[in-house]
């Protein structure tokens with residue numbers, strides 16, 4: 001009983017992030033977890049210089065400048081358009097070599113941001129289409145339309161986004177087609193066959209590029225990264241979930257529920 005209580009305390013405290021996956025595996029919850037969600041940053045901490053990845057990957061994002069504000073769900077981060085950035089170190093699950101989905105809620109602020117190509121999320125050795133990995137950004141000259149670069153090419157999906165409004169944005173790729181979505185609806189697709197280049201060694205940058213200045217000015221919330229191309233229905237389902245709903249079906253949520261039963265044994 002003491003041992004159980006100790007494990008429970010560790011999970012509750014959130015300190016023992018390494019112990020959680022082991023417990024989940026032994027208790028048979030692994031099958032219930034969608035392992036293709038490889039990074040999830042709800043940005044709900046509301047304070048501090050670190051944001052936790054709530055996916056099973058369990059990474060940490062470092063904040064360099066952005067401030068905590070009210071988000072689409074809970075809290076979010078506002079980038080000043082000058083030098084703010086959030087970074088996540090390279091990790092194999094983030095390389096998305098078999099395709100993926102990138103999504104976020106964004107609230108674009110004003111025209112005073114300095115960059116023509118504000119970054120939402122980039123993992124590449126260069127800015128733009130000539131680098132490895134992937135690069136999800138806004139094409140400011142096209143009214144802040146979505147733009148996505150991978151495999152040595154960039155595509156803008158012309159569909160201007162309104163400022164000072166929350167929009168859900170997503171892009172999917174599977175080595176054949178790239179599709180862009182705004183507010184849960186597909187707004188464009190291109191056929192671009194070819195392998196997804198390996199971005200090993202490259203950090204993820206959010207709200208700016210770690211390689212050069214590509215500042216986004218506005219709020220970013222609910223960053224989700226998947227290792228497969230989600231369908232339109234799946235994207236619509238995900239966009240309407242905050243952390244509470246998303247994590248209710250997660251291993252930690254299950255564990256907490258189950259613990260109540262185990263405790264009474």
Ligand SMILES: [Ca+2]
Nearest residue numbers: 042071073075
């Ligand atoms: Ca949030």
Ligand SMILES: [Ca+2]
Nearest residue numbers: 065080083084
């Ligand atoms: Ca700053």
